[in-house]
Amino acid sequence: MARTPRKRAQAPQPIARQAIVVIHGQGEQRPMGTIRDFVHALWQDNPQLDTPGEDHPRPRPIWIVPDDKSGLYELQRITTPEHNGRRSDFFELYYADLLNATPLRNLWRWIRRLLWIDPAYVPPHMRWPWAVFWVLTILTAASALGAILALPQILDTNWYDHFVSEAARRGQVISLVGLVLILAPKFIRPLAMLKRLPRQLLVLLVAIGILDSFGWNGHVANLMVLGWLAYLAGTLLLPYFGDAASYLSAQTETVQSRQGVRNRGLALLKALHEDPEYDRVIVVAHSLGSVLAYDLLHILWREVGPTKDNPPGPEAVAAFAALDTFVAASPRNSWSAEQVATYQALQWRLLDALRTQKGKPGTAELSGWKISDLVTLGSPLSSAEFLITDGRDDFARMKTERVLPTAPPPPYDTTRGAIYPDPQKGPVAHHAAVFSAVRWTNLYDRTESPLFLLGDAISGPLAGAERFGPGINDTKVEITWGRLSWRLFTHNFYWTDTAPKGEPPAGHITAFREAVGLERGVPSTRLPPEAQ
Template sequence: MRHAVVIIHGIGEQKPMDTLRGFVSSVTRNQGTDGKNIEFYSKPDELSNLFELRRLTTASAEDEGRVKTDFFEYYWAYNVRDTKVQQVLTWIWQILFRWPWSLPKRIRPFHIAIWFIIFASLALILSGYDIPFMGEDQPMWIGAIGTLLTAMLSYLFTGYVGDAARYTSPSPGNIAERQKIRKDGIMLLKSLHESNKYEKIILVGHSLGAIIGYDIIRNLWSEYNTKYVDGKYKDQLLKFEKDYAQPENVALNIKPYQSAQEDLLYQQNDGGNPWRITHFITLGSPLTHASFLLAKNISELKERMKERELPKSPPVFEVIKNINRFTYLPDFKKPGRVLHHSAPFACTQWINVYYENDYVGGNLSEYFGKGIREHKIKIKGSPWLRFVPFLSHTHYWSDDGNLKRCEASLAILTSIIWDKKMPEKDEKEKQTVQPDANELAGLEL
């Protein structure tokens, strides 16, 4: 059996394979025997619908405890075309016309600063102040600079910011693009599952790709959650539910929780559920701004999570007969309970990575649950990268071979991708502990 890693790119005029090649070159560097690079090869990608795409496959090295790994790129940029400046400006104005205190603390200063600039500019104009070079006799170079800046802003808006504006805005003009992006991503992940080649699938989302990955998981899981029906590990599932269907004010130790997730996924697999997504890694994820990207405000975001539209880790539970539940009986004639449709992160571990000065990303556990392993890291390199806001956003791996600046991010990525400690199934069976029947009394129905 193999492992699969799927990388979802972020905003911008991305070209097929650019993201994948840079990512794979970075995570294979110095990861082989004696610090050598892991070799990889370009092979046809039979699972994607684009001939532009290839899969990059590593050579197997069983003596090192490493299995063959296939890397795929989910390329979606070609689905968002013909963005208009007006669409982006409308989206920006919708964000600007929010009360600053309703926005995440991380971007609140930028929101206030923009309004300060707007009011200062208006005050300057209304005061009648004679701005140099703004009269009828302005030099030609002023007009040329203005034209150049306008063209640059137009390209930035339509080629980059427009991707986020259109994907996160469910207006009628964006629905077709949103649907196509999600549908193609789901088809790729379903193809990986149905190929029966992979015992482990890791989904990595950078920037807007993190939101797309989240949407793919939450929609795909609803096709898999009821496939665990034999009840072989029903006591273990009840124990997991008892331990982690807890109110948000109850402390959660992340290491035991993710270990329990790993156990639960194996039990689900062995019990008939073919779900194989072991890890969801978000890099510089805008989901930290979910209160205005996925909802109108924090209250609406929490309500949509409570309604199980947006999954959390641990899953949202309901109280049934004084018992906290995120499982249910799909068929009373069958022995086992199943996880509900909004519980993918009962089985899938969520790891979030962001730089201190990357304000596109940020902490996710505040909204999406304490079961997310958070990594707030520092970038190395020039003062520009280390201190100027947002510049670190494109440096979670290296496209130019300079791994030093992103070594903190790569250490996390490589530890997950090349994990040599993951037990084999026969070892996992020996580790499966039968819960105390008395402890679970009354929880089954």
């Protein structure tokens, strides 16, 4: 590619206002329920923003103002006062209502796919969860079959006489004690200290009392197990995995819900992108929300990115060339921490060149790219070949065909990188080059031991040629809480400071704040020597 003449570098424009878009994970989330915790961690109680020698109130002040960009009256924008010359606005991309009505057949189809998937397609870190999934499925089927076969005997037994007999008294007392310990603190204020008792232990006490009341009858025990499994399905399987079934699997029944979720997300990102008040947009996504964020950035890049429909300016072309030069000289399988840092510095320079390409109001001219960072927390994309594609080969093929963007982007051809010369428009980026400009940081807390519930089994690394490219900043954190340093299922603790009161912030909170970088400085426009 011919060298593009570079204009004289201008002083970088400061970032005066930025938007942080928070995308929640799966489950029955309440509007504004997640974003407040994110704002508290990133702004209100963030010591990294403190100016030495000045007093900073805790929590820092915020304002709740009407949100005219999300399209939902249930949502509000949370904005901060100006700090070091920059204001931050927090928006929530809420989509739980669009996936709420998950038909059981969608969930069943997704569960059936996971059960009957070729074991060779199951990645090593998912083999234990997959095995447990099979065990629970077999247990449910056996319990249901036992209940059906025992139905005539259950209906023929006089359970009332047995329940009011003298032999049932001990079990009834045990159950009554458990119920009193659960309900009394709710209605009697002086007994509030009883709330410290583990709720699960009290429920187990009630269950033991019921079994004892019926003489530890096997049929009763089986019905209780079946009821417990049904409760788990209603409170965990449908709300959480139902959302995943509606979004991750492209089926006839899920196309409409997937389209609705993406349309809402694109409307918010476009509104922020077109607003001249914003100089930078950061996307922070948790769990299933990270899959949605990944899709939205790819679609948005195709529509408003520096492709042939919106060609980049000379400064951006030079920054693209610097990226391509660095990528061509680097290995494709894995990078060191220093190489990732260099790549992200080049991405930041490209972002600065693109965001200053302001569109002209009243014309069809598009504005430059403003999204600087994608921060994923507990992302199931680490199991993409298992959850999204049909195995490792299909996953690799979709990356090569630029259906799934990577960081760095796949080359346009054997001689050109993220940019190529269009006959009419000149140098432009291809449609899957979104992670040329967007820095991707991934936080995960996964343990490789069979005790997969220790840590976050849903999360995992995303960097590397076998995943989503070596240019991702993978950050492994270890989330613990309490005096015993508990590690049980930390999937929802990435934005919660679990450090004891009075001690420095927990390591995962510090990593989270650094990944977002609310006050990340404007980069120098000077390009590295190899790109000049």
